[in-house]
Amino acid sequence: MTTASVTRKRRYTTDQVGAGTVALRMIAGLVVLLIFVAPYLIMFFSSLKSKREILQVPPTFLPQEWHPENYLTMWSTPETPLVQNLISTIIIAVFATLLVLGVALPAAYYTARFRFPGRAIFLFLVIVTQMLQPAVLTSGLFREFQFLGISDTWFAMILINAAFNLSFAVWIMHSFFAGIPKEIDEAAQLDGAGRWSVLVRINLPLVWPGIVTAIVFTFVSCWNEFAASLVILSTAGNQPLSVALTKFVGQYATSWQYVFGVSIVAIVPVVILFMLIEKRLVGGLTAGSVK
Amino acid sequence: MSDVIQGTPAGTEAGTPRRRAAAGTRAGDLFAALPWIAPALVLIFGVVLFPAIVMFYNSTRDISQSGIDRGPAGFDNYQTLLDFEPIWGVLARTIIWVVAVVAITVVLSLALAQLLNTAFPGRQLVRLAVIIPWAASVVMTTLVVYYGLDPFYGIINQALVDLGIIDTPYGWTKNAVSAFSWSIGIAVFVSLPFTTYTILAGLQSVSADVLEAARMDGTGPVRTYFHIVLPQLRSALAVAILINIINVFNSLPILKVMTGSIPGYDADTVMTLIFKYIQTDHRIDVASALSVVSFAIVLVIVAIYVRVVKPMREV
Numbered sequence: 370m371t372t373a374s375v376t377r378k379r380r381y382t383t384d385q386v387g388a389g390t391v392a393l394r395m396i397a398g399l400v401v402l403l404i405f406v407a408p409y410l411i412m413f414f415s416s417l418k419s420k421r422e423i424l425q426v427p428p429t430f431l432p433q434e435w436h437p438e439n440y441l442t443m444w445s446t447p448e449t450p451l452v453q454n455l456i457s458t459i460i461i462a463v464f465a466t467l468l469v470l471g472v473a474l475p476a477a478y479y480t481a482r483f484r485f486p487g488r489a490i491f492l493f494l495v496i497v498t499q500m501l502q503p504a505v506l507t508s509g510l511f512r513e514f515q516f517l518g519i520s521d522t523w524f525a526m527i528l529i530n531a532a533f534n535l536s537f538a539v540w541i542m543h544s545f546f547a548g549i550p551k552e553i554d555e556a557a558q559l560d561g562a563g564r565w566s567v568l569v570r571i572n573l574p575l576v577w578p579g580i581v582t583a584i585v586f587t588f589v590s591c592w593n594e595f596a597a598s599l600v601i602l603s604t605a606g607n608q609p610l611s612v613a614l615t616k617f618v619g620q621y622a623t624s625w626q627y628v629f630g631v632s633i634v635a636i637v638p639v640v641i642l643f644m645l646i647e648k649r650l651v652g653g654l655t656a657g658s659v660k
Numbered sequence: 661m662s663d664v665i666q667g668t669p670a671g672t673e674a675g676t677p678r679r680r681a682a683a684g685t686r687a688g689d690l691f692a693a694l695p696w697i698a699p700a701l702v703l704i705f706g707v708v709l710f711p712a713i714v715m716f717y718n719s720t721r722d723i724s725q726s727g728i729d730r731g732p733a734g735f736d737n738y739q740t741l742l743d744f745e746p747i748w749g750v751l752a753r754t755i756i757w758v759v760a761v762v763a764i765t766v767v768l769s770l771a772l773a774q775l776l777n778t779a780f781p782g783r784q785l786v787r788l789a790v791i792i793p794w795a796a797s798v799v800m801t802t803l804v805v806y807y808g809l810d811p812f813y814g815i816i817n818q819a820l821v822d823l824g825i826i827d828t829p830y831g832w833t834k835n836a837v838s839a840f841s842w843s844i845g846i847a848v849f850v851s852l853p854f855t856t857y858t859i860l861a862g863l864q865s866v867s868a869d870v871l872e873a874a875r876m877d878g879t880g881p882v883r884t885y886f887h888i889v890l891p892q893l894r895s896a897l898a899v900a901i902l903i904n905i906i907n908v909f910n911s912l913p914i915l916k917v918m919t920g921s922i923p924g925y926d927a928d929t930v931m932t933l934i935f936k937y938i939q940t941d942h943r944i945d946v947a948s949a950l951s952v953v954s955f956a957i958v959l960v961i962v963a964i965y966v967r968v969v970k971p972m973r974e975v
Contacts (some may be wrong), residue, residue, distance in 0.1 A: 498709075
């Protein structure tokens, strides 16, 4: 894959700079690192404080007494059923990602391999929908799903998340499929393999990096979706964490330590997923309206 | 234009299809393709294009607060928007929101990408840290800032006092202007990762030979940057700016959390106003009218994207 080779090209190793410049860069790097980590450090330390300490004036940075048991007690608060919210988040994100994969993979493969009438129109449609987001269409989605009688269901949000992430997945996997020499396909077909088995046995292992990228982006985007869930899911237990946590805002004596504990639980896995594909991000994902 | 695109997997020598289905007719070719692309088409039509039509239709209907269609309304819903006094402020604020967030994001990202493109020990760690706001939920990132800005127990307020920037803690989230300004800051923060990484990808394609030649000629670093590096980042910047415009225009969670509890419409953008019409006023017809206007704006931006970035060139 070109991406991999581009990212591995480390031109900067030829830089010849003095120790002073390197030290300056390190200081700048440290400042940047602190700025980007700071909100999440505050989140983490706050999640370990007692209810009294989190509302204490003046505030503390590090907890005076540590309360790791917050991570067990936080799941039962009166504001919202957080366990159900976590389950909702997981179910919607997992099934939407599976749906995207099942729908995008064949389309990406076929459009990369074969020419057919309407192919350009299809790919154009993919690019245009890639730039659309649920927020601007929420009122239409709300009425449509109300009419279909599936408003306020996980199924509706799985469909919405899948539809709006489909384009990026098609696009990124299309590019990977296009990078595989057709001779490989033809050799397999000469050996008697059908079209489906050429895709599964020959192509899939080669486009695996593209599939992983598509999966990670889709999953993270579904995991964090907010606007459509806010309107479509009216029952508290159906809502994902992103919507549920906003209910703590504006309350008298908010249990912020719980808000942040739940946030940490929700953020850490997806940040790790994103870090796993960091190399691909440097390679550039210009095809995708990655959020 | 091609610099960035070459850096993508799409840049692998061709997206051209390798083979025509043997001896197939045009209709036959399409028929053979359908099983592979039909599921995608169904999703795109059913959940992206159809709601757009529903929205357009509803914007011309009179719909009660309980959701009952009471018949055609012509352009009354659009008229309602025009008669809504704060609408001009909302529109102006939407422009300020998009322009300020995108401009600040791009300038900071150019600097950040430049730093991350140079060699120094620990660079990989900094790169990973920069990713965090990209992956983390925007709602949750905003919540911690909202908490930190509390006038009594807010740690950001405390830090500002300790640094001598302000004398006493201030209720930033209690008034429209300061809450909106902080929201711009948060929007920049969460937009930086994508923008920085897109520019980083563009920087990869800047020829080292040309930079070397410039150095030989005695061109200073500032001149080199503005005359050699920046022009080559054009396509990366075009992608970053247009996608950011779309994202920032569509952004709801930051303002919803930061300014949602402020009465009135002094901190609203078009997007937050749409959701106020849906959720607070239960006016789905007026919300649809405003959504149609927003949708038209988004389509114009998409058209510019397709023209400027030419994403179809690869297929």
